[in-house]
Amino acid sequence: MKSRNKILLAEDDISLGTILKDYLELKGYDVIWAKDGKSAVELFKEEAFQICILDIMMPVMDGFTAAKQIRKINGKIPFIFLTAKGQHEDIIQGLKLGADDYITKPFDTEELLLRIKNIIKRSGIANPGNEKIKIGKFEFLPSEREIHFDGNNKKLTTKESKLLLLLVENKGQLLSRNYALTKIWGDDNYFNSRSMDVYISKLRNLLKPDSSIKIITHHGEGYTLKIEE
Structure with a gap:
């Protein structure tokens, strides 16, 4: 049985988080969902992930701060930022932090899936289990x-x-x-x-x-x- 790549999803919007988790798991990924940036960092310390998807605006700790702390733990982990429409400054800041990609809300789940596949393939960090x-x-x-x-x-x-x-x-x-x-x-x-x-x-x-x-x-x-x- 082929091992599934694991995604760390940080999203405080319950509706969107539920949709993304269900959709990506249906497509063959394991998804661990955190409702804020601080929880995402704690989860990252405990488990091995292939990619992180981080919303920027979250309670307790925002996505930028979470990304900085995650990169201190693993400088090679790829991540995608989820940003609100028209927030050009967020995009610039995310790219400066080393984001592999960003996607603007609202977005098509198939587009997100394609970006995830491309990043995992490009970075060579697919789950090695098989x-x-x-x-x-x-x-x-x-x-x-x-x-x-x-x-x-x-x-x-x-x-x-x-x-x-x-x-x-x-x-x-x-x-x-x-x-x-x-x-x-x-x-x-x-x-x-x-x-x-x-x-x-x-x-x-x-x-x-x-x-x-x-x-x-x-x-x-x-x-x-x-x-x-």
């Missing part, structure tokens, strides 16, 4: 739960494969410990936490033949996969 992934000198096949190195194939357990995929999706940035536990084990209790430590050790040993690969522990916070170029 592809071969290069990890240093290793080749990882998540759908097969296999890792290849120097002509040898190693079959991974389900949890090993899921944990390695989460590390890859968050390469170079913090993978939240609580998020990984909830995502893979279903609960972030003490016993599951100790179990995850064991799996991290297994992955370190598995990847040891390539000294450029490091899984760094941030005590109490999570892990970061780093690959020296």
